[in-house]
Amino acid sequence: MLMAYGSPERLADVPAYYADIRGGRPIPPELMEDLVERYRRLGIEERSPLNAITDETRAALERALGDVPVFTGMKHWTPRIAEAADAAVATGAEMIVGLVLAPHYSSMSIAGYRQQLEVAVGDRAELAFIESWHDEPGFVDLLAERVRGTSAHVVFTAHSLPARILESGDPYKDQLLETSQLVAERAALETWSFSFQSESQTGEPWLGPDILDHLRELYADGVRDVLVCPVGFVADHLEIRWDLDHEAAELAEALGLGFRRIEMPNADPAFVQVLAGLVRRVLAVPSEA
Numbered sequence: 001m002l003m004a005y006g007s008p009e010r011l012a013d014v015p016a017y018y019a020d021i022r023g024g025r026p027i028p029p030e031l032m033e034d035l036v037e038r039y040r041r042l043g044i045e046e047r048s049p050l051n052a053i054t055d056e057t058r059a060a061l062e063r064a065l066g067d068v069p070v071f072t073g074m075k076h077w078t079p080r081i082a083e084a085a086d087a088a089v090a091t092g093a094e095m096i097v098g099l100v101l102a103p104h105y106s107s108m109s110i111a112g113y114r115q116q117l118e119v120a121v122g123d124r125a126e127l128a129f130i131e132s133w134h135d136e137p138g139f140v141d142l143l144a145e146r147v148r149g150t151s152a153h154v155v156f157t158a159h160s161l162p163a164r165i166l167e168s169g170d171p172y173k174d175q176l177l178e179t180s181q182l183v184a185e186r187a188a189l190e191t192w193s194f195s196f197q198s199e200s201q202t203g204e205p206w207l208g209p210d211i212l213d214h215l216r217e218l219y220a221d222g223v224r225d226v227l228v229c230p231v232g233f234v235a236d237h238l239e240i241r242w243d244l245d246h247e248a249a250e251l252a253e254a255l256g257l258g259f260r261r262i263e264m265p266n267a268d269p270a271f272v273q274v275l276a277g278l279v280r281r282v283l284a285v286p287s288e289a
């Protein structure tokens, strides 16, 4: 079961999608309008590029695994995790491996995928859930390859979360810093830092620094060229194509700061091999290599 956040398939789906993310909490109309506008400006009218990427990754993973069927289940859109679990059980699966297309564990992210999958599978099959893969050597290598040799200051980023997660000892931030450190070491980077991105307006403090403040600080410290490596995401979606490629890039331009980001792993064969390795390990299927 390859799980992802999910994206509205059409512009008309955005209100229902946002309502799902909010889990029943009311949505101020201006936030709804703002979200619809962001999707519109990305050119999403009738088809979502994010969902297409997830499906491409699913198909490539299935090919890489040989005889193991792979289903996609979305946390906030269709096909839902529950529908995908039903489809997997219907094929007679006795064991389901849960893998999320997000490498770092948090009680506010991965735990939600796990809960949806556990409820959906019930006692119909055995469940093996991969909680995090933030230090997976192949993943670290793949990112290191994309930043190696740069003369720019590398900024690693990930989705922010409400700061209260730290009070309960949530490993999210530590895992993000560990991935960043591992990639920086593997690529022998001279200068790097970490910042969060994509904070939501929920009325409570979120983890920082936010990338926009961070870019201003870097510029004030004399940095003139930045390469962003979003370690907390693996695909081109709203948070990459709007928050980084539009918002952050626009600020950098206004500051006079050179700004680029790495290509996301998406369905890159090397990345699919990393995912296949994680699944094989759980299934104890020997690698073909």
Ligand code: FEC
Pocket (backbone or CB within 6 Å): 004, 005, 006, 007, 008, 018, 021, 022, 023, 035, 050, 101, 102, 108, 109, 110, 159, 160, 161, 162, 199, 200, 201, 202, 232, 236, 237, 238, 239
């Ligand atoms: O491209 C797309 O259509 C979907 C992009 C997308 C990804 C994503 C990943 C993560 N989120 C995480 C946490 C939160 C929390 C809230 C929240 C809100 C939103 C909204 C949109 C959205 N997220 Fe997201 N997230 C994506 C999209 N996210 C749209 C609602 C509008 C907005 O705030 O901008 C706040 C919920 C609330 O209000 O109660 C918390 C985390 C990840 C990375 C892990 C993962 O991928 O699961 C953590 C991709």
